[in-house]
Amino acid sequence: MHKPQKRWRRGITRYWMFAVLAAALVGAMSAIPAQGESTGEPNSSRQGQVHVLPGHLIGADYEPDKFYVRQGEGEWELTYTPGWQGEDFSEAVRGTLPNLRSANAVFDDESGNVHDHDPDFDPQSNTxxxxxxxxxxxxxxxxxxxxNLQGGNPNFDATNPAFNSDGSLRPEWMDRLGKVIEAHAERNMVVVLGYFYFRQTGVFDDEDAVRKATTNVTDxxxxxxxxxVVIEIANEHNDDDYPDIISSDEGMAELIKLAQSRFDNAAFRLAVSASRYGDASILQGPAADAADLSFVHCNGKDAQGCADAVADQQGDYDRPIVLNETDNTKGEYTDDTFDEDKKSIDAMVATGASWGYMLNQWNQYIPCRYHDDCGSTKFDYALGPDPGVNGSGEELMENFTAGVLEHLKSVVYSSASESED
Structure with missing residues (x-):
């Protein structure tokens, strides 16, 4: 009688051992996040990548109106710190983010109109x-x-939604954007990411869909x-073509706070803001109060006028100001407009704010808006081999931009001692 009892007890013991092991396995499996689910912990594949924030979001010991970067969990350092981007930087550019408007880097056109200008256009090839x-x-x-996820003006009627009507994300756009962000991270560069563009927000069913889109991209x-990444919720948010949730100061404040709130339980946070029209104004009212930085567009100002407006606004909020759209050429590619573009770099650097460049006909418009003979029949992101006002058509665009950025290089890579002379 005793032997069967022992076998019964051994069976019970084995049963509970298997049950405990099974429960542990289930618990372990449940701890594995579903695809796309945020755990609040960094992906191992991304550890060590560059992180960018304004000083005021880091702590009281940092300059509030400057940008800082760090690698992984390293020390926060002002941008243009030797070793991060190179060597021999001018002190005047430290803590800034000189940038290039490339709004259509993840562009597609579901209307097919793009093929009237570039029969071979392919969105992945463009990216x-x-x-x-x-x-x-x-x-x-x-x-x-x-x-910008929804792009910028390509100078023809295009359908570039990036979102479904309910605010869910279109995977093709997100795949291209992921490649862009990762390519920047590999080079210790930053993406100023716009969510919305006024010519494309008609895709949304209602304002709740806009809220969901904001949440979905941020997540x-x-x-x-x-x-x-630095987040720009909307390009020129006060345009009347936007729904009220984007165009009004109150609505934009809500969207900025919504994006910011998504980082409450995350392992990191990003800076969030939006831009206004090209009159050099910054966000107004509750939107300004909610924002982490100020974006400025200066299409309606000359170089010095833009710099003066930025200088006037620097005392309003103790945070970075980023010029991320300006056009000093207005379609005229001459020695005078070339000098004006170079002056815009010098004037903005002198304010301590971040300079940004836009030349629509080089890498945004298809074809050129201002000159019938421009010859631009496609997106072209290349810099020309002969910097300055040289060549014609597309060649002129590439050389003109190369000359402007060559001047930026001379400003950025001046030694500290030279910048003080």
Missing amino acids: DQFIANLDSYKANGLLATDV WLIDNDYRN
Whole structure:
């Protein structure tokens, strides 16, 4: 009688051992996040990448109106710290983010109108071409580019939604954007990421869809541990073509706070803001109070006028000001406009704010808006081999931009002693 009892007890023991092991296995499996689910912990594949923040979001010991970067869990350092981007930087540019407007880097056109201008256009090839030129931008002193999920004006009627009508994300756009952000991270560069563009927000069913889109993109950044990003909720948010949730100061404040709130339980945070029209104004009212930095567009100002407006606004909020859209040429590519573009670099650097460049006909418009003979039949992100006002058509665009960025390089890579002379 005793032997069967022992076997019964051994069976019970084995049963409970298996039950405990099974429970542990289930618990372990439940701890594994579903694809796309944020755990608040960095992805191991992204550890060590560059993280960018304004000083006021880091702590009281940091300059509030300057940008800082760090590698992984390293020390926070002002941008243009030797070893991060290179050597021999001018003190005047430290803590800034010189940037290049490249709004259509993840562009597609579901209307098909793009093929009237470039029969061979392919969205992935467009993104790949942009990425292929990042090294040349960095070599000229640029730290950031400005990319918008819904693009910018390509100078024809295009359908570039990036979102579904309910605010869910279109995977094709997000795949291209992921490649862009990661390519910047590999080069210790930053993406100023715009969510919305006024010509494309008609895709949304209602304002709740806009809120969901804001949440979804921000969560996507968190899930992928993308830390080399500054968020621009909307390009020129006060445009009347936007829904009220974007165009009004109160609505924009809500969206900025919504994006910021998504980082409450994340392992990191990103800076959030939006831009206004090209009159050099910064956010107003509650939107200004909510923002982490100020974006400025200066399409309606000359170089000195833009710098003066920025200088006037620097005392309003103790945070960085980033010029991320300006056009000093107005379609005229002459020695005078070339000098004006170079003056815009010098004038903005003198304020301590971040200079940004836009030349629509070089890397945004298809074809050129101001000159019928421009010859631009495609997106072209390349810098020309003969910097300055040289050549014609597309060649002129490439050389003109190369000359402007060559001047930026001379400003950025001046030694500290030279900048003080």
